[in-house]
Amino acid sequence: MRKLLTISALLLAGLGVSAQDKQREDAATFAKDIAQPGVQVFDVRTAAEFRTGYLPNALQADYTRKEEFQERVKYLHKDQPVYIYCLSGGRSTAAAKWMRENGFTSVVELDGGINAWKQAGMSLAGAKGQQPQMAISSYLQQVQTKGWVLTDVGAAWCPPCKQMEPVLQALLNERKDVKLVKVDGGNDTEVMQSINASKLPTFIIYKDGEEQGRFTGVTSKEQLMNMLK
Template identity: 50%
Template sequence: MLRVQKISLLVLFLLIGQFLSAQVKHLDVDSFQKGLQQEGVQIFDVRTAKEFNSGHIKGALQADYLKQEEFRERAKYLDKNKPVYVYCLGGGRSAKAAAWLTENGFTNVVDLNGGISAWKQAGKPVTGNTVNEKQMSISSFTTGLKKNKLTLVDVGAAWCPPCRKMKPLVDDWLKKHPEVSLLNVDGGKDIDVMKSIDATVLPTFVLYKNGKEIWRKSGIFEMKELDKIISTQE
């Protein structure tokens, strides 16, 4: 009897998995592009950062599906009730990512058949090719720290979901603290600087006083944490 119950549960789980997977829409290039025009759509590129920086669909957010911790962390900042349009290079990773999103409560998930390879072959536009762009030098970074007594370094990127969530909060906070200058480090390009300050997570915020680190935080946080640090500075 117990064995029958276990088999029944297994069959049930398989059927549920098939049902959820069936909820993912797989569209061709033209249909995918048309869907991107709707209000509130979220575009999710699940390739590596290097692939992303070789050119991506305008407005896309990025999370490497092969780095599950990164992927799941960044996926948390997507709105489950708004459309999510997913793509990768050829469609393999995005199909798995789309299935995961659906299984985890996202209600409208669309996968691009053939990935960005098919997108490019169809002559559709891409943006953001930064592979050959010059990155910030460590000397330029160090010089930037010396421009003000207090400097907040923001290591992030426009395509990083939690970075995008933090940006308006940081902007508002800086307006209230004109004594603090901002130094942006591009999380997809300024690799040497990131290595020099050991910033491996996006976003990472580091507060410097006279060029020396006095505070650090990675990911999402409440700005009152930074207020406490500022209040102790002369």
């Protein structure tokens, strides 16, 4: 009986290792898998690291900033595969563990992170020099005009910002009189500081150059419409 229990324990341990291996992939396999439709690519490095280059179609949330991470991760789909990475694998392993414990059904880690990706000879998206920031004077010129203006402080890599894209498009389709001004939440830090917009996304509504209201986070078209009255 003792021998049988020992064999069973070894088999279970082997199955556990096998299951764990399937949760982590080398760079070549990871690159092939993230090219499939329906997957979510998730970068848990800092915003500064992200700006040095990222994997195609990646969304970003800094795992070391717990409030930001837990807010943005809410906008990922738990029932769709998430392919997660950081610089070398430490943060993504911790983040993946948290996500699995909180209902995500398939979380796959990039073994060795961005370092392994580069060592495999693969390129990064967005690996360019810092883009010039929008000047505060340029922003003020755009919003201090006659009529309605909607400022969208967001970024393509921000999960809640991505969720708001169709909402904004529907709003603009219905309200042709509203001018949209976009502020890059990963680059235009001087404008963000001047208008006190520290979180993504932030929406600010102006009429005839005067601020009428603002909203931070995900909202509905109807709520934004109500602010445009």
